[in-house]
Amino acid sequence: MSFMICVSIFVALCMLGGFHFYLILTNQTTIEFQLNMVRRRQCRKNGEFFRNPYDIGRSRNCQEVFGPNSLWSLKWMFPYLAAPPMGDGLSYASSMPGLEL
Template sequence: MAVCLNPGVPPEFPGEALESKDGELGDYAPAPKQCHKCLKLKPPRAHHCSVCKTCVMKMDHHCPWINNCVGINNYRYFCLFMFFLAMGCLYYTVLGSRLFFQALVPARKRTIKLKFEDIQCVTLSWLVSICIFCAICLLGGFHLYLVLTNQTTIEFHTNMAGRQIARKRGEIHRNPYDLGMSRNFQQVFGPNTFFGFRWLLPYVARRPTCNGLEYPMVSDFRA
């Protein structure tokens, strides 16, 4: 799904965009923006991908490993892909550690008979698995932070710059989409409780409710 699913291409400008709002925002709604590159509607948090040649709603980045953009439609699948990949690498790293260390000792001291081809396969597979596991833990940890703070990779860098500017002015910069960890998590994985673990099974879990054109903000929850 992370590879094949459309990451979330916005509608054409302006007909489909105006129809999708159904007049809910009234006359005071801000004028819709148009991307000057692909000429599609450019809703908040959307960015133009130079590889895909189109805008992507809530674009995080273009991932060469899945050969697809990571956007609002497939971000949760991308996160689950990293999680299950890490678990698979950890599984082999733990179960294959005995064979790996047996392959390192001289042949006369081995308790398990291994052919030369077996040693090559075991050592290469174990080293690749542990390297991928370490790399995924770093990348996955970063994206876990993004999920819990309701940011994309692009917004993370933007907010970092915003904090530096606000600090120089003696002000406090806050991400307007940060609704708290629980709501932030549900923005990505849908209205599913974390300890229910249904979010681990996307075909069973409820889908996210956001349409990619509008996003809840902190100001919407203030009394």
């Protein structure tokens, strides 16, 4: 019984962790993910292509979240060793010119 509980909690945590890893790679919050799904459906219905304006590539998206350190160096796991994130937290790079918030 306890093994089944542990396995089900592990599966749930893996699903949640995988979803948030996807959000990091696409540079979205959970709320933006929900809003972008609606926008994506509307664009698909109109025959257009939707792209998240803050998706600037997987590597740069990870650097937006974890700081300018290499993802494979694992320095981002230790904030006292890692370089601080770039920016002021109020403005973000955008893949669309003129849309920087």
